[in-house]
Amino acid sequence: xxxQATYRPGELEAEAQAADNRNxxxxxxxxxxxxxxxxxxxxxxxxxxxxxxxxxYGNVVWKFSLEGWMxxxxxxxxxxxxxxxxDAHLSIFWRSFSLSLITTVLTxxxxxxxxxxxxxxxxxxxxxxxxxxxxxxxxxxxxxxxxIQELLRSEGVINLILLKLGIIxxxxxxxxxxxxxxFGMTYVYLPLMVLPVYAAVDKLDFRLVEAAHDLYxxxxxxxxxxxxxxxxxGIIAGSIxxxxxxxxxxxxxxxxxxxxxxxxxNLIELQFGQGRNWPLGAALSLMxxxxxxxALMWYVxxxxxxxxxx
Amino acid sequence: xxxxxxQKPQKGYSVRTLPGFAVVAIFTLITLYAPIAILVTxxxxxxxxxxxxxxxxxxxxxxxxxxxxxxxxAVRSLFLALVAASVATVAATMAALATTRTRHFPGKTMIYxxxxxxxxxxxxxxxxxxxxxxxxxxxxTGHTSMIYLIVAHTAFCVPFAYLPIRARLETMDTSLxxxxxxxxxxxxxxxxxxxxxxxxxxxxxxxxxxxxxxxDDVVITxxxxxxxxxxxxxxxxxxxxxxxxxxxxAISTVILLAGAILVSLFFRLTSKRG
Numbered sequence: 001x002x003x004q005a006t007y008r009p010g011e012l013e014a015e016a017q018a019a020d021n022r023n024x025x026x027x028x029x030x031x032x033x034x035x036x037x038x039x040x041x042x043x044x045x046x047x048x049x050x051x052x053x054x055x056x057y058g059n060v061v062w063k064f065s066l067e068g069w070m071x072x073x074x075x076x077x078x079x080x081x082x083x084x085x086x087d088a089h090l091s092i093f094w095r096s097f098s099l100s101l102i103t104t105v106l107t108x109x110x111x112x113x114x115x116x117x118x119x120x121x122x123x124x125x126x127x128x129x130x131x132x133x134x135x136x137x138x139x140x141x142x143x144x145x146x147x148i149q150e151l152l153r154s155e156g157v158i159n160l161i162l163l164k165l166g167i168i169x170x171x172x173x174x175x176x177x178x179x180x181x182x183f184g185m186t187y188v189y190l191p192l193m194v195l196p197v198y199a200a201v202d203k204l205d206f207r208l209v210e211a212a213h214d215l216y217x218x219x220x221x222x223x224x225x226x227x228x229x230x231x232x233x234g235i236i237a238g239s240i241x242x243x244x245x246x247x248x249x250x251x252x253x254x255x256x257x258x259x260x261x262x263x264x265x266n267l268i269e270l271q272f273g274q275g276r277n278w279p280l281g282a283a284l285s286l287m288x289x290x291x292x293x294x295a296l297m298w299y300v301x302x303x304x305x306x307x308x309x310x
Numbered sequence: 311x312x313x314x315x316x317q318k319p320q321k322g323y324s325v326r327t328l329p330g331f332a333v334v335a336i337f338t339l340i341t342l343y344a345p346i347a348i349l350v351t352x353x354x355x356x357x358x359x360x361x362x363x364x365x366x367x368x369x370x371x372x373x374x375x376x377x378x379x380x381x382x383x384a385v386r387s388l389f390l391a392l393v394a395a396s397v398a399t400v401a402a403t404m405a406a407l408a409t410t411r412t413r414h415f416p417g418k419t420m421i422y423x424x425x426x427x428x429x430x431x432x433x434x435x436x437x438x439x440x441x442x443x444x445x446x447x448x449x450x451t452g453h454t455s456m457i458y459l460i461v462a463h464t465a466f467c468v469p470f471a472y473l474p475i476r477a478r479l480e481t482m483d484t485s486l487x488x489x490x491x492x493x494x495x496x497x498x499x500x501x502x503x504x505x506x507x508x509x510x511x512x513x514x515x516x517x518x519x520x521x522x523x524x525x526d527d528v529v530i531t532x533x534x535x536x537x538x539x540x541x542x543x544x545x546x547x548x549x550x551x552x553x554x555x556x557x558x559x560a561i562s563t564v565i566l567l568a569g570a571i572l573v574s575l576f577f578r579l580t581s582k583r584g
Contacts, residue, residue, distance in 0.1 A: 021415045027408035030401040038465035039428045042439035110338045117335030120326040138573040140526045143562040147345035160361045209325040248432025265434040285435040
C-alpha cells in the first residue's frame with residue numbers, strides 16, 4: 001500500500017503505455033529491418049553512388065563527381081569538350097512522358113464506360129464483373145505482355161486476319177514501335193483505371209442524375225454537368241494509378257519496344273549494362289523516383305480531399 | 311430516347327444507362343481476355359505457329375517439362391516464392407499486430423510508411439539500388455547464393471502480405487479477446503486460442519498474395535540474380551530474344567493457371583463472408 005502511494009497520478013498508465021509502445025516496436029522490428037536492408041536502405045546508397053565516378057568496367061570509383069547528374073541532361077562533345085544537350089536522353093524522357101499520358105487517356109476511354117457498366121449491374125452480379133477485371137491484373141505481367149507480343153507479331157493473329165481479309169498485302173510492322181508499347185501498357189494497366197472509377201460510380205447518388213433529367217437535361221448534359229463532376233475524384237485517382245507505373249514501366253517497353261524504343265526504365269538499365277555508367281544510372285533512377293513521388297503526393301491530396309468530402 | 315417517346319418517358323428509361331457505354335464495356339472485357347485466350351489456345355497447337363491452328367497436341371507441354379532449364383527455373387521459382395512469402399508473412403503478421411488496434415504511438419507513421427515503401431518506388435529503381443548494394447557485398451564476401459534473391463523478394467512481399475492481414479485485424483471484434491482474458495486466459499493463450507484463429511484467413515490471404523507476387527516478379531530478380539539463378543519469369547524473358555515457339559505459351563499457361571487459382575482462393579478468403 002505504502003509502495004503504491006509513491007507513484008504519482010498517471011505514472012502507472014504512462015509506464016504501461018511506454019511498455020506497450022516498446023512491445024509494438026519489437027513486433028514491427030522484423031518487417032522494419034527487412035525493408036530497410038533490401039528496399040529503403042539501398043535507395044540511400046544509390047544517392048551516394050550518383051555522386052561518384054564511373055569505373056571503366058561498370059561499378060564506381062570512390063571519387064566525388066557531379067558528372068552523373070550532369071549527364072542526365074547534357075553531354076560533353078568529344079571533340080571540343082563543350083556541353084550539349086543529351087538529345088538521346090531528352091527524347092527518351094519525352095517518349096516516357098507522352099506514352100504514359102496516351103496510356104492514361106486510352107485507359108480513361110475504355111475504363112470509365114467499363115467501370116460505369118459494372119457499377120450499374122444488379123448488386124448481386126457486380127462482384128462477378130469486378131472479379132473479371134481483377135483477375136487479369138493479378139496474373140503475371142510478363143505473361144500478359146507476351147500475349148500482346150504474339151498478337152502484334154508480323155506473323156501474329158492480327159496481321160494474319162488482316163491479310164486473310166485482303167485489307168493489307170504485307171504484314172504491318174507493329175512490334176518494336178511506340179504503338180506496341182502504348183497498346184501493351186493500356187492493356188496491362190487498364191484494371192488500375194477501372195477499379196477506382198468503379199468505386200466512385202458505386203458511391204454516386206443517382207437521385208441527383210434523376211433530378212438533372214427532371215430539369216430537362218439530356219443524357220449527355222447530365223453526364224457532363226452532374227455525373228462527371230461527381231466521379232471526378234475516382235477518375236483522377238485512376239489516372240494517377242495508371243500514369244505512375246507507365247512512367248516507371250520496364251518489362252512492357254523492353255518486350256514490345258525492343259532495343260530502339262527505350263523508355264525511362266530501359267534507359268536506367270542501359271547504364272548498368274552496356275552503358276557502364278552507374279552514377280548516371282543512379283541519378284536517372286532518383287529522377288524517376290522524384291517524378292513518381294510528385295505524382296503520388298498529388299494522389300494523396302486528391303484522395304484525402306475525396307474522403308473529407310464524403 | 312426521351313424525345314422519341316414523350317408519352318411514357320418512364321418505361322425502359324433508366325438514368326443508369328449511358329449511350330454506348332455498355333458496348334465499350336463489353337468490347338473492353340473481351341479485349342482483356344482475348345490475348346490470353348489466344349496465348350492459351352496456341353499452347354496446344356500441334357505446329358510451331360502462334361497464329362495458324364494445326365491441330366491439338368500436348369507436345370509443347372512435353373517439351374517444356376522435359377527441358378532441364380525449365381525444370382530448374384520452376385523449382386527455383388517455387389522455392390524462392392515459398393521461402394520469401396513465408397518469412398514476409400510472419401514479419402507482416404507481427405507488424406500488423408503492432409500497428410493496428412491502438413492509438414497513435416511514436417513511430418507508428420514511420421513503421422507504416424516504411425512497410426509501404428516498396429509499393430511507392432518503381433520496381434526498376436529498387437532493382438538497380440539492390441544491384442548496387444548486392445554487387446558490393448558479392449565482391450566483398452565472394453558469396454553468391456540464393457540468399458540475395460530471398461532477402462530481396464521477402465522485402466517486396468512484406469507490404470502485400472501486410473495489407474490483407476491488417477484489413478482483417480481492423481474488422482475483428484476485440485470483445486472476444488477481452489472475454490478470454492476475463493476468463494483468466496493469459497495473454498499468450500488468448501493470442502493462440504482467440505486472436506490467431508480469428509486473423510487466420512487474413513494471414514493465409516497475405517501468404518497467397520505474397521506468393522503470387524514473388525512468383526511473378528521479373529524486374530528485381532533480373533537485376534539481383536547471380537549467374538545460373540534463373541527463375542521461370544527471367545528464363546522466359548531471356549527466351550523472348552530467340553526464336554519463340556509455343557513452348558513459351560505452354561509455360562505461360564501453367565503460370566496463368568497457378569496465378570488464377572491462387573487469386574480466386576484469395577478472393578474467397580477476403581470476401582465479406584470469409
